[in-house]
Structures are given as structure tokens and as C-alpha cells.
Amino acid sequence: MKRVFILSAFIAVFCFATTATAAMKIKLGVVTKPGSAQNIVAEKFKELIEQRSKGDITVKIYHSKAIGNETEILQQIQMGTVQMGVITGGPFDTFDPVVRVINYPFLFSGHEQADKVLDGPLGQEILKSLESSGFKGLCFSENGFRNLTNNKKAVKTPEDISGLKIRVMSSALHKTIWQTLGANPTPMPWPIYTELEQGVIDGQENPLWVMEVYKFYEIQKYMTMTRHVYSPHIDVASLMWWNTLRPDTQKMVQTAMYDAAVFQRKDNRDRNAARLKMLREKGMAIEDAPDLNAFRAKVAPLRDMDLYKDARVHALLLKMLD
Numbered sequence: 001m002k003r004v005f006i007l008s009a010f011i012a013v014f015c016f017a018t019t020a021t022a023a024m025k026i027k028l029g030v031v032t033k034p035g036s037a038q039n040i041v042a043e044k045f046k047e048l049i050e051q052r053s054k055g056d057i058t059v060k061i062y063h064s065k066a067i068g069n070e071t072e073i074l075q076q077i078q079m080g081t082v083q084m085g086v087i088t089g090g091p092f093d094t095f096d097p098v099v100r101v102i103n104y105p106f107l108f109s110g111h112e113q114a115d116k117v118l119d120g121p122l123g124q125e126i127l128k129s130l131e132s133s134g135f136k137g138l139c140f141s142e143n144g145f146r147n148l149t150n151n152k153k154a155v156k157t158p159e160d161i162s163g164l165k166i167r168v169m170s171s172a173l174h175k176t177i178w179q180t181l182g183a184n185p186t187p188m189p190w191p192i193y194t195e196l197e198q199g200v201i202d203g204q205e206n207p208l209w210v211m212e213v214y215k216f217y218e219i220q221k222y223m224t225m226t227r228h229v230y231s232p233h234i235d236v237a238s239l240m241w242w243n244t245l246r247p248d249t250q251k252m253v254q255t256a257m258y259d260a261a262v263f264q265r266k267d268n269r270d271r272n273a274a275r276l277k278m279l280r281e282k283g284m285a286i287e288d289a290p291d292l293n294a295f296r297a298k299v300a301p302l303r304d305m306d307l308y309k310d311a312r313v314h315a316l317l318l319k320m321l322d
């Protein structure tokens, strides 16, 4: 099995090494469907890189689980059989726990602060650190601030969450956050509409665009503006592949992805007010002012938990919380 893995990775990289200076095709994976935050970044990147390389570089976007869930996309990126991805922080943390630092609850108070930190030296240090796990972190676009929805009851305080079966991403951090808040967290890969509809789970947590694009207003009555985690996407490339590219090609890819990320962050934020209005009109009961101090207090012990005990991760968390 290991030999097959090494051989397929070698073939994938060899094919790229021989074509990196001529016409080049990039396979880019996202788990969600067209119209999603991830697809908007991917499509913008495709447009920019194809234009700027005058067609020498082309991008094929594999969306809607065409090449698997986010964990499976990351495995293929590590092997070099998929070159790039736009991936949420959650599933990434099983590949590299450093990602838990940027998904720490209530880390950022707003978009401006998130951009400043993630585009700044600390964000770059985190991206660089992913190289030890076989990834070339390019930049951060955004999924957005995550909010809780459920179909059982209005939630204003952590006590209201007690016992709710909440779907979480396949991530030790996200599972622990919801355990600490008193829920019954259930890790599940995307998508989850059927499970919500059938009542296998009571709720979930995601940014506003998800409630719109995946029509969760049809099956979730209550939403609480918890904004508990700012969820960046990590716009990532296979390190094996990256190392086969000429420096000028690397620069072109890096710049096009960053420009796509800046475009998408603004686009996402510009649409949030209209999304909230629409979700209300569709009949969702939205709690705008939950007791966030109580939520913050509940998750405060996380920083001292095993999740952050790795020395590299702990040092970065302390810098981040500083």
C-alpha cells in the first residue's frame, strides 16, 4: 500500500516537473457546491491565473465532493495527485494541529483584526509551519464567523445548548468546543442537509452563506449569532508539486491566489446583511444578542488543554492570544 502511495506520488510529481515550464494544468479541490465561499475563491483564482499566464496555466475545479470530502482532498494534496485546494480549518487540524491556533474560539473581534493578523507575520508563520506536513500554505480566504443553528429551541446562553446534538467538523478542536459548551457534538463530513432534515442531528454551526446556499432555513428554525469561531479557509498547494515549479510560476500562482482571497473576503462580507434579512424573511428566529461573555467563559479552559500541548502549537497560540 505504502509503495503504491509513493509510486503514485512520484508519477504525479514527475508529470508536473516535466510540464511546469510549459502548459500546466492544476487540479483544485473544494468540497462545497458552486455559489459557496470556497468556489468563489477557486473560480476567481482560475480566472486570474488563466488570464495572467495567457492560458499557459489552466485550472480545473473539482467541487461538490467530486474528489472526496475535505480530508480526502487534503490527502491527495499531500500526495501531489491534486495540486491545490481551498479548505476549511476544521478537517485540516488532523493533518497539522497548528491550524487549531487560527480556529481558537473568540480569537478575533472582527474582520479587520482577522485580516491584519492572518495577512501579517503571524499568519505567514502559520502558513510556513504547514510545510512540515507536506503543504504549501499560500494565504487565507474566508468561510466566515460561525453561528449556531438548531431545530429544537431558542439559544441565548450556554445552558440552552445542554444536550443538543450538534454536527461538528471532523476536528478535535471543534468537538471539544461543543463538548465544553455542554452540547452533544457529532463529527460528520460535509454535506449534512439530510441528517438535519431527518433529525439525526438537532443543529450545526456555520457562517451565514451556508444557511443561504444550502437552504438550511428550510430545516432549521433557530439561529444564534454566536460568532464563536472565525473560520478562515487555508488556500493550499501540494508542497511536492510546489517544489517542481519555477520561481516565477510560484510567484504568479501565489499572487493570483492572494488576489482571489482578497476579492472573496470582501464579496462574502458585503453579502452578509442581505443574507440575514433573507433568513428572517424565510422564518428563522434569530437571536442577535446571545450572552457571549458566558460562552467565552465556558471555552476559556481550552488553551490549557492537550489540544494545544505540542510545543510549536502552544508557542504560536500564546503569540496569537497576546
Ligand code: PAF
Binding pocket: 031, 032, 038, 087, 088, 090, 143, 169, 189, 190, 205, 206, 207, 210, 231
Ligand atoms: O462545516 C463545514 O464542514 C464547513 O464549514 C463547510 C460548510 C464545508 C465549508 O467549508
